[in-house]
Amino acid sequence: MAEYVIKAEKLTKKFGDFIAANAITFEVEKGEVFGFLGANGAGKTTAMRMLCGLSKPTSGKATIAGFDIYRQTEQIKKNIGYMSQKFSLYEDLTVLENIRFFGGIYGLDNQQLKSKTGQLLHELGLEQEAKKLVSEIPLGWKQKLSFSVAVLHSPAIVFLDEPTGGVDPVTRRQFWDMIYDAAHRGVTVFVTTHYMDEAEYCNRISIMVDGKIEALDTPSGLKERFNAPSIDEVFYQLARGAKRVE
Amino acid sequence: MKQFLAFVRKEFYHVLRDKKTLLILFGMPIAQILIFGFALTSEVKNSRIVIMDQSRDRGTQQIISKIEASRYFDIQQDILSPPQVEAAFKKGKIKMAVIFPRGFYEDLMHQHSARVQVIADASDPNIATTITNYISAIILEYQQDLNETLQQPYRITAETRMLYNPQQKSVHSMVPGVMALVLMLVCVMMTAISIVREKETGTMEVLLVSPLRPMMVIVAKAIPYLLLSFINIVTILVLSVALLQLPVNGSILLLLAVSTLYIITCLSLGILISIKTATQQAAMTISLMGMLLPTIMLSGFMFPVENMPVALQVVSNIVPAKWFNIIIKAVMIKGLGLGAIWKEVLILTGMTVFFLVVSLKSFKIRLA
């Protein structure tokens, strides 16, 4: 039997009359790369924020790494990494200072910090830039750095909210290599994206329309079901009927 | 023109959508008027004092009841020993101690002379002077009562008339100050920050590539604040007249006209700051430290400029609020016309032109 690290059942979030996420139900297996697709405003970010414990659901159930998202948000936070849509490392700290800070507050000890930092800088090829302020390095590097910081404490799950927005194709490719590396180490990856080619890289994908999950399968399964040559086409068929357009 | 109006509308949306900011912007002048009008007064009253009466005779009792009847003093307790007096001062409980020596009335009646010792807490020298004067007056009044039948020769008395502000309320000098301050805040600080904010978030570039002339984009941002300020001015005036019974002795039209001139001066200053700075924090620090403090300190509405060292008096000339302060007092309270204030009006106009020209110049350089 597969081990599920994310289980969501009828998870709902309302803002007044507006139902941002409507009874979404799905499971994610350990070590999976799970793609979360949807047009702008479909409710992806809302769903993700609930799973990370940043936002309280209106109703429904969910567990993350076995912890309840209502009562055990702090335990959840120890077991996840998060990279938000908006770049959110400290621009006025250096690369090294950012890594040490986030490692430190996740409870890494000095020795771990030292070895992890060295390893990370080496992998990213940022050794030269370690002492530069984050505001001075290019966006592609910033995004890769953000991801590395999000998985620094070896979380069970990492949530990535549109991690490759505005990044050039080469860097995107490198970024996905990093995601696969993490998945190989057993980290479950939960990623939202707009790029349909990226969706193809995922083990399974779900497509959200108007706050609901309309389809959930492996990329090939979806293409088969909708009789479409590409995920792009599947997405188009589903999203065409959306009422919420930004 | 149509495009320009579209911009102005967009700016209004920004301003009106932020309810917290609006609340403060309109609440600020109201709170200030209430505080200045009702809470703050330069009159010193209810000063807490102690009396150490070692005599406890008819004379001291009569003086004490006179002090008790005065609204200037609030007698705390009877104290019997000098160390207690010092302790009371150190606890910050009292502003003054009055000490009657033993046999006060007897000395007064038989020796025709008696002593009273008055000790004031001179941490605040002005209050010490004032309440020492009050207490002397009360004691002298008692002395006069005793001598009622006997007239002193060659009396010179002074009859004092308080012009403009018979009750010596502080509002009269404060209202122009409140206006200057609120306008500084809304026009200079809010305008500067809201423009710099667009620079920080990058939306400014989107606006600058629009077909509207770049300087017009900036001007459009200033317009909602012009209107807000005008509403604030009217609010302050209405409140001062209705609530504080402050007279408007001069022409209302002239008053509103000069206020508008000052608003425009402030707006152009705000625009200048926004063009010269890159971050909200910088704009804030410059407006707060560089503009608001001088407005409070050097415009003469709280502290008389003529008391300051010459260097500061010279510096005060470049503070727009100083000139506005003079104009408002002249028009509103003294009821003078344009003839009396043309010099100040000219100075403010000159400042406005200067700010706008420098803004325009630096803006062009930045774009090039």
Add this chain to the structure above:
Amino acid sequence: MRTLKFLLQKEFRQILRNSMIRLAIFVMPVVQLIIIPLAADYEVKNINLAVTDHDHSAYSQQLVSKITASGYFRLTSYNNSFKEAFKAIENDKADLILEIPRGFEKDLIRENEQKLFVAVNAINGTKAGLGGAYLGEIIKDYNNDIRLKLVVPESFNPFPVIDITSSNWFNAEMNYYFFMVPGILAILVTMVGGFMSALNIVKEKEAGTIEQINVTPIKKHHFILGKLIPFWVLGNIIFSIGLIVARVVYGIVPVGSLPVLYACISMYLLAILGFGLLISTFCETQQQAMLIMFFFMMIFILMGGLYTPIESMPGWAQVIAQFNPAGYLIEVIRMVVLKGSGFRDITPHLVKLGIFAIVLNGWAVFNYKKTS
């Protein structure tokens, strides 16, 4: 503890790296402490006096020269008509008019009594009040001089006279700076502490970094402490710089003990920083935070008794003033610096500041939500 160490390291780095903040912390207070007391000089001197002299006698000359010799007044216009003098008031060339009636000297001797007229421009209440009082004092003195000259001293004084000896404690030279500088120092600490702490969290909200913090297992109170401690340290540094400036520039040496002073400022900083943090939890943008903070700062300063005594306020205003932490600090600093009050004397103030600190910080922690 370890988490806190990392938080503090980060905050200190960010604060000290920001040149605006460095300026606001290390340069501004010094400049302000040097300039503001010079400007905020409420000591009334150089009152502009216009004299309308209808008499032009020896007596009127003597009176005028006695007034100008007092040092409080500056004779700016000397003329024959009240109209002219009034014009001087309208042009702000004069604050006071003294009108000496025709026949002042002759009639004083003949009728035994004379009246002088004083008109005061009362738009500025303080100046008017003190100016009028000074002038009254001088006229009374002059009256005594005249009397001494005209009346043959009798060997027996038939009038009982009360001799009032007044002494000024704690500031014998009546130096106004001694009063203002400690108060302004209190305001500076309040302003820098309040604004810095209010803007700090909001800045993280605007930049989005707060999200990243919120998904970490950092405890709320650690986060708040991480924000509080750096500004608490900086506040103490500003205060120390201020004490040095007060000593070097104004020659103010605290009469009371330094431990007492630092106990007050430490407690107070906890309260005002908590207030800043509380404000920041309510705001989304720096502009909002700054404006709201400014609103409260204004009330704190005006109602804090910096230059108008709290006791003179009406009852309702005194009740509001009780909830103003800055008022307690201004009072306590003046007490310790000028009067040498000790721990025992200021315990009530310390307790009240402590209550402020607990309530404000508790509220801020409660209000800071990691989850929306």
